[in-house]
Amino acid sequence: MIIDTHLHLIYRDRLGYSWLKDVPALDVDFTWETYAREARRLGISSVLHMEVDVAPEDIAAETAMVQQLSRRPDSLLRGVIASCRPEEQGFAAYLETQLTTPFVKGFRRVLHVVPDDVSEGALFRENVKRLSGTGLTFDLCMLPHQIDKAKALVDLAPDVTFILDHCGVPDIKGNGYDAWKSGITDIARRDNVRVKISGIPAYGDLENWTLEDLKPYFQHTIASFGFDRAIWGSDWPVCTLGGGLSTWVATTQALLHGCTKEEKDKLFSGNAKRIWGLS
Template sequence: MIIDTHQHFWQYNPVKHSWIDDEMAVIRRDFMPQDLQPVYEEHNITGCIAVQADQTLEENTFLLNLASDYDFIKGVIGWVDFQSDSVQADLDYYAEMPLMKGYRHVVQAEADNSFLLRNAFLNGISKLKNTGAVYEILVFSHQLPAVLEFVKLFPEQQFVIDHIAKPYIKQGYIDSWALLMKAIGSYENVSCKISGMITEADYKSWKTTDLMPYMNVVLEAFGPNRILYGSDWPVCLVAGNYAQVLNVAKAFSGQLSKDEQELFFYKNAQRIYTL
């Protein structure tokens, strides 16, 4: 079995999806479950976690409805405004929905590198502890110092780092990112998705060997019990097809035991997202 812990659906809107720039023009179209289902069937993917791409409550409804209609969508990572006075009511509302597995905020788009440490945001995150929901951390690597301070504050909260925190793979930078990832990985409540790497590398010339040192750092930092496979489909399509992404993950997993491969590809996801 394989659980893909990171993919997106959207009905393309040039305003809502303005982050899709000219270099990414290939994904300026709709991507829906009927587009992904045959890909999963071809590659024997059991199911997925659908992750928000728009920061609205309407996005939650959109994804939850899709998850209700398609059995292979095993859960949703949505969005709420953690700085809002209504955050408790929003969290209580979604806590009644078993398919809502957690939340994230697009922190990578925030100009303030200490966004995660804002008092209002911290207050909102503190309310997650009674819901059982995961919080996913979407940042660039230069925002990792704030991530380290952030996770220290919530030792009982389940965190998942998206896209190995987007190191500068294209430029070949690794050392400072690696130091911070190892520090963050020392906290047992933090896991990491091995995902989103080919779009941080050179779109046209990346090779698996370019990515392997970064994946090995993640393995060292988090261990086989706290790593997860994710494709980042359809965003990955700007740099490669689904088979290429899956082959990178399989090449990495070649160094793992059979039991550890099962953890990476589905058992960790089953545990973290209570699938």
């Protein structure tokens, strides 16, 4: 069993994605049907949709669209990690609304696309603390140089589970191991942080990355967090930039060579089940 905790769907006729113009390879529709066909062949049995940084006015519509797709017969969709704007006054009311929707499992605000000081604002931090006691998670999508800001958020809300996306977004192509390594070691000391093994082929040489390029990043991430605090995600369709869904599943299996069945089960499904109550 594989639970994919990081799927993006792109429907340009329904939602606004201003950032797509800067990534031509992704500026096309990536639909549920396309993903599901390949996912079923790979043994993916449950899926969480990850927000795609849609236009602010489309945030609620994105969640509603994915929930509608989840109602199709034999759908694999089990919930969403919804977009949010903790830096805005309306977050408290937005949170109250989402708490009435069990389909919403957590939130994400991508922080490497906004000024560094956004996450340092008093309102942002106050609103992140509002997640305490809700059972909702908060994904951290940040660059290695922002790791101190991530640690500050994590320390403010010790009973909130934070998910560090994409192994902390290392610069694999630029040989950024040393700049990334110590930050991973440090943030992993926080018991309320989990790490997502996802997306890393997109940070290597897209045409020429190899298993050996990824190994040091995978190995240090697991050494720091352990298999009890690691979850798996595809980052589809971003993973298509570095080979695609089937390539990433096969690569993960290769990275896990020599690991026990118990360790593999924790990464691929067990930890996600526990964090979000998935089946």
